Amino acid sequence: MFSHIHPLILPLGFFFFINSFIGVVGNAIMLICFFKNKRLRSPCHILISLTCISDLLHLCAQFVYCVHLFGNMTSSQAQCFYMLIIPLYGVGASGPLILAMGIDRLIAVKLPTKYRLFQQEPKHYIFGQLVFPIVYTLVLLYYGFHYRIVDDKLQIACAVPLALMGTPFQFFTYSSALIYFLVVIVYGIVYYLLKSNQASARFKSVFRSIMVTVGFVLFGWVTTTLTNTLSYEITDVAFTAQLMQMYAGITVNFAAASNVFIFYAINSEYREVIKALFGCKSKANTPAFEASSTMVTVSSTSQIQKRKLTMASIN
Secondary structure (H helix, E strand, C coil): CCCCCCCCCHHHHHHHHHHHHHHHHHHHHHHHHHHHCHHHCCHHHHHHHHHHHHHHHHHHHHHHHHHHHHCCCCEEHHHHHHHCHHHHHHHHHHHHHHHHHHHHHHHHHHCHHHHHHHHHCHHHHHHHHHHHHHHHHHHHHHHHHHCCCCCCCCEECCCHHHHCCCHHHHHHHHHHHHHHHHHHHHHHHHHHHHHCCCCCHHHHHHHHHHHHHHHHHHHHHHHHHHHHHHHHHHCCCHHHHHHHHHHHHHHHHHHHCCHHHHHHHHCHHHHHHHHHHCCCCCCCCCHHHCCCCCCCCCCHHHHHHHHHHHHHHHC
């Protein structure tokens, strides 16, 4: 039945199909949560939702690969690039969006007053955060278009590494390494600041969810980047290098599919919304019902004053 598939590639096909199906459904659930609950419309949650969209698009690329693999189909490299041009938006934007989320959390911790002002008029703030992801993705796509191979004699089973074959994929690999180096620095600073500052339970819950997600992604991209880089040094055989790159993509694809599971397990806000989507009862006393995802601290003196005013109004 699968005699036309190389034995080393067959397991990849099954993994990518199952993982992508779960990931697309999971990221779609995250987006439904965003649209269903008004409390998830803050700049931070907008960036989280955009990251889920980019991961969803990335995972959709694997369906094209599975059709080629199991259907014993091939296409030219240029045709592969055109077929995956929309998923490549997600591939390119994912890292910069994770960096943008880290910068967002850094501003929220370091400049909470200004961040609350950004929440009141989020359009310009979100646009500013999206400048780098948009520019980076367009540059990546330009490289992919410029270096596409239009020779129909070169037939491939279309996949992400092959859609950016050669110089574009090297640019993507090395630039991703730089982006995730900055991600480590930014998130490390935010973690340090949170250790020395008081923050609302909701803020910590959101950041903890993001941190775990970023941890999965970082592990995926470190292994992928190292493998992709070494593949050009280890072998001159194109098939062997491409096989290494595709197996290295397992960790990244797994991370892209894990968003809903991480946020459900760690973030009570998303957990309650997801439960409500499936008809489960939610608890009204969870951190999901706190004021905001900014650095909110409530002093005991203000609470006492409120109690006194209440008692005075009763008397």
